[in-house]
Amino acid sequence: MEGMESEAEENQMHPCKTPKITPLEELFADEDAQKVTPQQNSMSIQDQVEKELHMYKAMPRIVTPDDAAAWWWNMRTTYPCLSDMAFSYVCVQASSTPSERVFSTAGDTICAERSRILPEKADMLVFLNKNCF
Structure with missing residues (x-):
């Protein structure tokens, strides 16, 4: 028992001693302190998404001419999980490369050997x- 007690005493820091911090920790101490606020981290992702979805469904609908991407951008702090997903659907593709790739795949799929394919x-x-590869 005495061996265990002395080992536990060694592992505990003396109350007067402060732990040494590295220069990197000292440099980013203010930013780290802001990030360590107790937020919604106690909630699981599924619970967070369900909560955001419930809040979103309770909101009034936006009118059609309004920009959906701008609305989601403005609401990204209120709905962080849903806004990430929404941006993958409402944002305009910046290039035509994906559609060109689909045409190329279609050209490879429909060839002389498959000329009678429906x-x-x-x-x-x-x-x-x-979508599967």
């Missing part, structure tokens, strides 16, 4: 090729 089957093959 359009529905071709659509399904292109979809699976772009």
Whole structure:
């Protein structure tokens, strides 16, 4: 028992001694103190998303001419999880490369060997090729 007590005493810091901090920790101490505020971290991601979804459904709808991307940008602090997901759907693609890749995949899928393939089957093959690999 005495060995365990002395080991526990060694692991505890003396109340008068302050732990040494590195220069990097000292440099970013103010920013770290701001980040260590007790936020919604106690909530699981699923609970957070469900809470945001419930709040979003309770809000009044925006009118059609309003910019949806701008609205989500303004609401990113209120709905952090939903806004991340919304940006992947409401933002305009900056280039035509993805659509060109789909056409290229369609050209590879519908070739001379598959000249009698039905359009529905071709659509399904292109979809699976772009989404499952």
